[in-house]
Amino acid sequence: MSEIKSKYTEDEIKAMSDEELARLGTELDGVTVAYRKERFPVEGDPAEKRAARGVNIWFALSVVFGIAFAAVYLFWPWQYKHLEEDGLWMYTLYTPLLGVTAGLSIISLGVGAVQFSKKFVPEEISVQTRHDGPSDELDRKTITALLNDAWKTSTLGRRKVMMGLAGTGAALMGLAVILPLGGIVKNPWKPKAMGIQGDGTLWTTGWTLTEQNTKVYLGRDTAAIAEEHDGHYSTQGVNRLVRVRPEDLDAGGMETVFPLSEDMVNDGDRYDPTRDVYEEHMHSVHGSRNAVMLIRLRHEDALKAVQREGQEDFHYGDYYAYSKICTHIGCPTSLYEQQTNRILCPCHQSQFDALHWGKPVFGPAARALPELPISVDSEGYLYAKGNFIEPVGPAFWERKS
Ligand code: FES
DSSP states (O other), rough: OOOOSOOOHHHHHHHSHHHHHHHHHHHHTTTTEEEEOOSSSTTTHHHHHHHHHHHHHHHHHHHHHHHHHHHHHHHSSSSSTTOTTTHHHHHHHHHHHHHHHHHHHHHHHHHHHHHHHTSSSOOEEEEEOOOSSSHHHHHHHHHHHHHHHHHTTGGGOHHHHHHHHHHHHHHHHHHHHHHHGGGGGSTTTOOOOBBEEEEEEOOOOOGGGGGTOEEEEEEOOOOOOEEETTTEEEOOTOSSEEEEGGSSSSSOOOEEEEEEEEOOOOOOOOOOOOOHHHHHHHHHHOTTTTTTEEEEHHHHHTOOOBBHHHHHTSBTTEEEEOOBTTTTTBBBBBEEEETTTEOOOOOOOOOETTTBBEEEEESSOOSOBBBBOEEETTTTTTTSSSSSSOSSSOOOOOOOO
């Protein structure tokens, strides 16, 4: 090409080939190509075919691992299994397999892309001096030509197999990100059968069973796990939840309790070492709206307690049971301070007054903690006299209270 000018007429630009424009672009930008060499100047070179095969293998591996990820996600048995339950080994492999297949798919795609640029994009060393200000019309034309030239010399245009494999690999990799979102596509308002976690809607909990004439005790979490019997582990006779008596708590103490329905009881006089209610107990502990704080106020404080209208008989003497689910955005309000009778949510520091029906006194929470009506039965165990009279936890669209 002739000497570089600073301005070119429309006709002069039109007369130039992409290659010339690309070169002109680099020169006008103050870029000097110090060294440039095509990897395979002659089409059909056997070395080029070998290189293409190598790159294709990486992209093909990316496709294979992408498909494997989708297959594991859709078909692998993912349901939880206990120790020694059939299928535990397969279940244990589920998460690692998702990680390994997704990871290998991404790595293969990355290695393929790096290999491609190392083996096919021309070797080039360019030096550029910086300048300020916007690009003019000529610059924009030349950069387009530069990109066209890069596309042509990359040989990607005639590598249909490689492009297909890389494209499929990239699509499957995208799928690996999108597929797991399928697990959260469900109707949150569709009720299931009522159980120890409620019926799945936001306004029910395990305590809602009291509305179906089921006796529900306040169950303490013992944190017990499977026990070894004759060389193997079993949850038979192991109680995760046990019933609570008033004397189990000291004055000024707090205990987290979960719903323990009549049919799940296996303690005290009713203990049967051959029964296995462990899984049911764990369902109760895992119920996201089930946790309740059972508080035994110090007697002198309890004398000052103020009852909310309609909840006057919800407490049992000095014992009060408040939902543990914060009415701000649902953290566990775990911290009860007996000196001040305040319940603190550690997430955003909301505070609730245990002497005033759990009403919020500080922080972002705007609703009182729902109170569970409780009493003690003839055997001396604490149980729920009924359900909460309002939904537990934070606000949601249909909530009225
Ligand atoms: S969730 Fe309790 S204060 Fe925010």
